[in-house]
Amino acid sequence: MTPLLSLTGVTRRFGGLKAVDNVSLSIGQGEILGLIGPNGAGKSTLINVVTGVHPATAGQVRFRGQDITRHKSYQIARLGLARTFQIVQPFPRMTVAENVAAGAVFAGGAENLVQGRAATRDLLRLTKLDRVAEAPAATLTLAQRKRLELAKGLAMRPSVLLLDEVNAGLNPTEIDEALALIRHIAETGITIVVVEHLMKVVMSISQRLAVLHQGQLIAEGKPDVVMDNRAVVEAYLGPRYAASMEKQP
Amino acid sequence: MRNWLVLLIGIAVFAALPLLHDNYMLRLGTTLAMYVVLAQSWNFIGGLAGYPSFATAAFFGLGAYASAMLQLRGIPMVGSWCVGGLTAAIFAALIGGAILHLRGHYFAIASLVIAEVLRETINSAPAFTGGGMGLNLPVMRLGIVQQSELFFYAMLLLAAVCVGAAIVVQKSKLGFGLRCIEQSEDAANMLGINTYGYKTAAFVLSSVFVGVAGGIYASWVHYIEPPDVFDVMLSIKPIVMVLLGGLGTLFGPALGAAIIIVFEEVVWRNFLMIHEAILGAIIVLLVLFIPNGLLSLVKRRLKPLKPVP
Amino acid sequence: MIYLQILANGIVLGGLYACIAVGFSLVWGVLNVINMLHGSFIVLGAYIAYFAYVYGGIHPFVALIPCGVVLFLIGYALQASVINRVITAPVLITLTLTFGLNLILNNAMLAAFTADYRKVNLAHPLGSIQIGPVYLPGDRVAATILAVALTILLYWLLRNSRIGRAIVAVRMDHEAAALMGVDISRINAITFGIGAFMAGAAGALLSIIYPISPIGSSAFLFRAFVVCILGGLGSVPGAVVGGLALGLIESFGGLVFGTEHVTTLAFILLLFLLFVRPTGLLGKRGYE
Numbered sequence: 001m002t003p004l005l006s007l008t009g010v011t012r013r014f015g016g017l018k019a020v021d022n023v024s025l026s027i028g029q030g031e032i033l034g035l036i037g038p039n040g041a042g043k044s045t046l047i048n049v050v051t052g053v054h055p056a057t058a059g060q061v062r063f064r065g066q067d068i069t070r071h072k073s074y075q076i077a078r079l080g081l082a083r084t085f086q087i088v089q090p091f092p093r094m095t096v097a098e099n100v101a102a103g104a105v106f107a108g109g110a111e112n113l114v115q116g117r118a119a120t121r122d123l124l125r126l127t128k129l130d131r132v133a134e135a136p137a138a139t140l141t142l143a144q145r146k147r148l149e150l151a152k153g154l155a156m157r158p159s160v161l162l163l164d165e166v167n168a169g170l171n172p173t174e175i176d177e178a179l180a181l182i183r184h185i186a187e188t189g190i191t192i193v194v195v196e197h198l199m200k201v202v203m204s205i206s207q208r209l210a211v212l213h214q215g216q217l218i219a220e221g222k223p224d225v226v227m228d229n230r231a232v233v234e235a236y237l238g239p240r241y242a243a244s245m246e247k248q249p
Numbered sequence: 250m251r252n253w254l255v256l257l258i259g260i261a262v263f264a265a266l267p268l269l270h271d272n273y274m275l276r277l278g279t280t281l282a283m284y285v286v287l288a289q290s291w292n293f294i295g296g297l298a299g300y301p302s303f304a305t306a307a308f309f310g311l312g313a314y315a316s317a318m319l320q321l322r323g324i325p326m327v328g329s330w331c332v333g334g335l336t337a338a339i340f341a342a343l344i345g346g347a348i349l350h351l352r353g354h355y356f357a358i359a360s361l362v363i364a365e366v367l368r369e370t371i372n373s374a375p376a377f378t379g380g381g382m383g384l385n386l387p388v389m390r391l392g393i394v395q396q397s398e399l400f401f402y403a404m405l406l407l408a409a410v411c412v413g414a415a416i417v418v419q420k421s422k423l424g425f426g427l428r429c430i431e432q433s434e435d436a437a438n439m440l441g442i443n444t445y446g447y448k449t450a451a452f453v454l455s456s457v458f459v460g461v462a463g464g465i466y467a468s469w470v471h472y473i474e475p476p477d478v479f480d481v482m483l484s485i486k487p488i489v490m491v492l493l494g495g496l497g498t499l500f501g502p503a504l505g506a507a508i509i510i511v512f513e514e515v516v517w518r519n520f521l522m523i524h525e526a527i528l529g530a531i532i533v534l535l536v537l538f539i540p541n542g543l544l545s546l547v548k549r550r551l552k553p554l555k556p557v558p
Numbered sequence: 559m560i561y562l563q564i565l566a567n568g569i570v571l572g573g574l575y576a577c578i579a580v581g582f583s584l585v586w587g588v589l590n591v592i593n594m595l596h597g598s599f600i601v602l603g604a605y606i607a608y609f610a611y612v613y614g615g616i617h618p619f620v621a622l623i624p625c626g627v628v629l630f631l632i633g634y635a636l637q638a639s640v641i642n643r644v645i646t647a648p649v650l651i652t653l654t655l656t657f658g659l660n661l662i663l664n665n666a667m668l669a670a671f672t673a674d675y676r677k678v679n680l681a682h683p684l685g686s687i688q689i690g691p692v693y694l695p696g697d698r699v700a701a702t703i704l705a706v707a708l709t710i711l712l713y714w715l716l717r718n719s720r721i722g723r724a725i726v727a728v729r730m731d732h733e734a735a736a737l738m739g740v741d742i743s744r745i746n747a748i749t750f751g752i753g754a755f756m757a758g759a760a761g762a763l764l765s766i767i768y769p770i771s772p773i774g775s776s777a778f779l780f781r782a783f784v785v786c787i788l789g790g791l792g793s794v795p796g797a798v799v800g801g802l803a804l805g806l807i808e809s810f811g812g813l814v815f816g817t818e819h820v821t822t823l824a825f826i827l828l829l830f831l832l833f834v835r836p837t838g839l840l841g842k843r844g845y846e
């Protein structure tokens with residue numbers, strides 16, 4: 001079976017810096033993949049390469065067997081690859097319902113705003129945004145905005161959902177809610193890539209982990225196996241552990 | 250539906266203007282219709298898409314010159330106006346491809362400079378364009394009154410078509426997409442909006458009616474020269490009108506155009522020496538005190554914002 | 559040897575252009591405001607120098623400091639009282655606002671000074687200087703030297719004074735600067751004032767070279783645009799590089815295409831640069 005999404009030797013340079021260095025990775029249908037790594041490891045850049053924001057300098061990205069390396073962002077989105085942003089990007093002066101409807105209109109098959117709103121009513125309930133549906137998006141709390149990002153992504157009827165730090169800045173209760181939501185989405189058959197640096201979050205939800213360090217893929221496999229990997233502990237936990245020790249007097 | 254009704258009533262009221270048999274009012278009405286075209290057109294790119302375009306003068310001048318040059322070569326007047334609009338639209342599509350990847354100040358400057366380049370180019374090609382001497386248009390075999398009425402109705406029709414286009418766009422997928430782009434272009438891209446295509450469409454929409462208006466203007470005043478039809482004020486005034494009425498709203502541009510016309514007639518005529526300073530003062534007061542336009546004040550009074558639960 | 563002469567002309571012109579643009583560039587880079595008043599500020603500086611010379615016999619080279627100070631006060635007051643209120647508004651708003659302010663200032667100058675061109679005719683011009691095969695008017699060279707000296711002084715102040723460091727900090731990251739205790743609105747007003755100072759001083763220098771009229775202000779403004787796009791935004795060295803580049807382009811372009819086309823040439827170059835290097839020559843992205 002060909003994987004749903006596959007990366008072969010993907011590299012992205014910014015000037016002299018290789019933000020993503022020769023990464024090969026494939027993701028199967030219905031999988032939940034955790035993409036982890038310390039800050040600056042190249043996680044967001046990799047997502048940006050896949051979604052066409054920063055086209056790959058070298059290598060190839062395939063989606064359902066089709067080469068999408070040179071596709072534009074909007075084309076990739078229409079093919080069924082949705083993403084959320086690390087820093088949430090709602091349309092601030094539109095209502096929540098309009099925000100979500102936009103996903104349905106431009107990538108989810110709805111013809112116009114009216115259809116788009118009708119098609120996304122359930123999604124608003126699912127993401128617990130139905131009570132604020134007619135409020136401008138700018139008035140939402142952070143947790144609500146994160147859920148709005150999810151709802152917008154889902155409105156596009158994607159087959160793959162790339163979640164870039166969808167839990168950052170949330171409190172433990174909110175994170176648990178968000179994780180339940182992500183599991184629920186996965187059960188509907190949508191493939192999910194979770195980009196995270198919160199270890200607990202990724203461990204509890206991912207079926208498989210991929211670890212980036214300085215742009216390179218240093219480990220990949222089942223979560224417990226990867227976490228025992230010496231390179232991962234050094235690259236990922238080591239600096240963090242050391243940093244946390246330094247802060248204490 | 251209500252929007253079309255407002256448009257129809259507006260047209261009906263204005264169409265009756267020649268019944269006054271007042272040439273001054275007719276001239277004023279023609280100018281107002283022209284301003285509505287300029288403001289409404291700018292609203293496509295500046296209001297809906299949020300791109301601060303200063304290219305209106307470029308499209309106007311281009312339409313005026315294309316139309317005038319064709320008329321001097323024997324093309325019928327109305328046909329030449331349409332070609333004027335087409336020329337502006339093609340130019341906008343080409344130049345849009347080159348500058349719509351710029352944002353903010355860079356886009357503003359690029360669009361501003363385009364009018365200057367066109368003006369200088371036309372200035373320095375006297376063989377085709379009359380250069381700095383300007384162009385005289387063919388004399389029409391029509392009475393003064395008939396001419397005034399002809400150009401008035403032509404401009405009114407154009408304004409109606411332009412506002413009609415705005416109503417259609419506002420409701421359409423294009424209008425929705427442009428509003429998304431205005432609020433967050435990155436997010437719009439990720440939602441599957443072809444932002445480049447949408448912005449180009451908005452830029453072309455902001456040019457085509459202005460180009461036709463330039464053509465009608467050329468015929469109306471019989472004589473055009475580069476500083477007149479590429480005047481930077483033609484780029485600034487539409488922005489002021491739209492800001493005055495309400496950015497991105499449907500009838501804000503027309504409202505703003507009407508207010509500016511009244512100001513021009515009532516105030517500036519009496520203070521010719523300082524009329525630019527008065528426009529400047531209007532801009533400053535507008536930006537400081539009603540940045541969301543007059544329509545927002547009306548709306549706020551009509552329906553107070555619901556408190557967010 | 560005409561090329562050497564053209565080269566020398568271009569360099570002399572470029573030094574003046576750097577001085578014209580450096581204040582504009584600073585304001586754009588630090589405040590994210592395009593100051594459409596900049597051209598009128600230059601003209602106002604030139605008028606003050608003109609009247610100081612005609613009625614007070616003060617040489618423009620001396621008058622440039624008071625010219626700058628007057629403009630600094632005007633700029634500071636405008637920023638503190640008007641522009642600061644909308645400093646965080648979208649580009650369209652700030653741009654339209656400074657355009658409106660410029661309409662007022664320019665119209666006021668037209669009413670006060672008329673559109674007639676005036677020029678300072680020095681009673682004791684410096685004559686011309688010969689370096690090898692190259693001849694240059696002495697006053698022009700002196701003006702350029704002063705312009706460059708002023709620009710270097712600004713550079714030195716930005717790097718070494720307390721306020722200068724604060725300005726640079728705001729340019730790099732105004733949120734971080736605010737957290738560090740920098741009073742942003744005061745720094746904004748001072749920066750705008752400095753931009754106006756440089757315009758006023760440049761105007762004083764230009765008054766002995768170019769005929770001055772309120773209707774000539776947009777030519778200076780557009781040159782400031784071009785220099786900023788050429789050299790990159792908000793840095794003094796960028797303005798110097800851009801100024802020299804524009805000076806050379808204009809002098810050589812004038813030779814090839816005729817002097818009446820140099821402005822168009824500069825504009826087309828500007829559009830071309832924006833097309834191929836949207837990030838600006840120094841790589842800074844053109845976001846709002």
